[in-house]
Amino acid sequence: MSEYLIEIKNLHKYFGKNEVLKGLDIQIKKGEVVVMIGPSGSGKSTFLRTMNLLEKPTKGEVYFEGTNIADKSVDVFKHREKMGMVFQQFNLFPNMTVLDNLTLAPIKTGRMTKEEATIKAKELLERVDLSDKEVAYPQSLSGGQQQRVAIARALAMNPDVMLFDEPTSALDPEMVGEVLSVMQELAKEGMTMVVVTHEMGFAKNVADRVLFMADGVIVEQGAPIEVFDSPKEKRTQDFLAKVL
Ligand code: ADP
Ligand code: MG
Numbered sequence: 001m002s003e004y005l006i007e008i009k010n011l012h013k014y015f016g017k018n019e020v021l022k023g024l025d026i027q028i029k030k031g032e033v034v035v036m037i038g039p040s041g042s043g044k045s046t047f048l049r050t051m052n053l054l055e056k057p058t059k060g061e062v063y064f065e066g067t068n069i070a071d072k073s074v075d076v077f078k079h080r081e082k083m084g085m086v087f088q089q090f091n092l093f094p095n096m097t098v099l100d101n102l103t104l105a106p107i108k109t110g111r112m113t114k115e116e117a118t119i120k121a122k123e124l125l126e127r128v129d130l131s132d133k134e135v136a137y138p139q140s141l142s143g144g145q146q147q148r149v150a151i152a153r154a155l156a157m158n159p160d161v162m163l164f165d166e167p168t169s170a171l172d173p174e175m176v177g178e179v180l181s182v183m184q185e186l187a188k189e190g191m192t193m194v195v196v197t198h199e200m201g202f203a204k205n206v207a208d209r210v211l212f213m214a215d216g217v218i219v220e221q222g223a224p225i226e227v228f229d230s231p232k233e234k235r236t237q238d239f240l241a242k243v244l
Contacts, residue, residue: 002066005030005161005192006051011060012044013050014117020046022216024060028161033193035203035224039239047213048163051194052083065160081109085156088166090146098125098149099134102156107177111157115195124152128182144175148182155186162186164195198244204228212236 004043006028007021013021022045028034036044042143049055052067054075062070062201069079092101092144102121106112112120125131128148138146147167154162168176180202187193187206196204203210203224210227212235220227228244 004028004063005032005065006194007061007063008051009061009063011047011050011062012058013046015059020216021050021057024218025230026218028194028209030160030192030194031190033187033191033195033206033208034211035207035209036194036196036211036213037198037200037203037239038211038244040218042214043216044213045165048085048165048194048196051149052080052085052163054085069133081105081111081157082160084159084162086147086150086154086162086164086167088145090150090170091139092146092150092153094138095182097135097137098130098141101138101149102153105153106156109157117156121152121156124155125149127185128152128153129178142175143171144178147171147175147179149178151182151186159193161192164193164197166196166198168197168199198243200228211241214239 004027008024008026009039011021012019024047038044046055050057060070061068064079065080067074069076099121102124103117106117106120107114125134128151130145130148133141133145147153166177171179175215180199184206207224209221211218212227214235220231220233227236228240231240
């Protein structure tokens with residue numbers, strides 16, 4: 001068994017003739033918090049989506065807990081259940097209460113009984129400080145509250161890794177902090193996390209490792225202090241000069 005929870009080898013993704021991911025090799029250990037930064041259009045979302053097979057890799061291997069989930073013979077759904085994903089646009093089920101949003105997947109997949117799923121959901125809502133919103137519908141919540149529900153919903157399946165795609169980019173500025181603090185708490189508890197974000201403060205404070213992606217390749221990676229304080233590559237320097 002590999003020492004890595006996730007190991008990606010020579011990952012390529014084309015959309016038609018457009019090569020969006022150009023041969024990525026990335027290893028992630030259990031408990032690691034990896035933050036991916038980079039310009040818009042560089043392939044960050046495609047990378048996350050390919051990692052949990054929402055997009056099919058054109059070429060390459062994606063080992064998750066020792067199994068190459070890019071292999072056609074593998075039951076992707078079974079493995080994807082162990083990868084929680086949080087999107088920029090929350091993607092909550094609008095016609096369900098907050099509690100039902102959390103219990104749906106655990107019940108539907110047969111992982112939990114309704115009672116078990118409900119107990120777990122209530123615990124999670126308490127953790128994200130939304131116990132009073134169990135019977136509320138998503139559209140009655142603020143963006144920050146919706147995103148905290150989305151995080152709790154992903155956690156309801158007891159994932160082994162959490163993938164975040166710009167989770168605070170759609171939020172009003174005053175709500176960014178409440179979402180980042182939930183994420184920081186998760187990181188502290190030892191959750192393995194891959195986070196695409198423009199929140200450089202979060203990257204500096206919470207990441208074990210920062211990856212800078214541009215034009216479908218990992219240009220540079222290292223501890224936050226290395227990447228932010230002494231970037232080696234010109235492309236990293238130029239990007240940081242714009243965002244910091
Ligand atoms: P980022 O998240 O870094 O902004 P994306 O992964 O969203 O970048 O996009 C990378 C490139 O892939 C862009 O050129 C985008 O237009 C293209 N792309 C992304 N998704 C699709 C798709 N479903 N079909 C065709 N092209 C896509
Ligand atoms: Mg994106």
